[in-house]
Amino acid sequence: MMILSFGTLTICIKTNVSSIKKGDSAMKILITAGNTLVPIDRVRAITNIFKGRTGAAIANFCSRSGANVTLVTSNPDIVPVVPTVTIIPYKTYADLAEIMQQQIMHGSYDAIIHSAAVSDYSVSGICIKDANGQLVKIDATQKVSSKHAELYMELSPTEKLIDKIRSDWEFSRMLIKFKLEVGRSYDELIAIALASVRSSNADLIVANCLEWCDRSAMIIYADGAYIEVDRHKLPEELWRRIKR
16 A cells, blocks of 8 residues: 555555565566567568567566566567566667677676577578579678579578576576477477576576467476466466576
8 A cells, every 4th residue: 555645635545565666675687588680681681470478478577576677679569568677679689699798797687587589590691693503692781682583591500699698698597598399299399498498507498389389388497397387377487486
């Protein structure tokens, strides 16, 4: 209950105390969400279908539960976020990498939830075939002409940002990563997720398949323990595990 007095007038407002009592003692959480753009030329890019709704929902729940939340997202306007969440927008893979490094190394976070769908590849060249059928790179620093009969794109693997959180950026507290697969059985998904969570030295991983990701998710620990939760309950389930 909040009580405001103005002279002889007293107003009582019923409110959720946990959502407004935030200060130096509140848990600090960094959440990444959305999709990265990988430039092809100055006007074209590769991306993916994910918009950051899950990350925004987790940010909202954690903030309403009393945490100081920073949400790094590619789509800050697509999902309503409560005013108490600090939003940092990004567009490209390079943007996200720079923001994450700065925030993780200087933000003193208690937990990181890395749910952003990060590009696995960057464009290292645009090519055409010469008269001998050999691939030759063309200038892609501006806009590649649409008059080419064929174009070939050279892709190179990007660095896994999740793997830099422990090793390069020396974050030692709660780390949660996400993993999406397509066309996997439950056993296959769990095996892949276990290998993934251990390779990144994360505390747990949220894993699902594209075919049923709108219905449920698997929360899997590095020791092999796991639980399947309803999708709409995922923010609450993650908060419960973070605040322990």
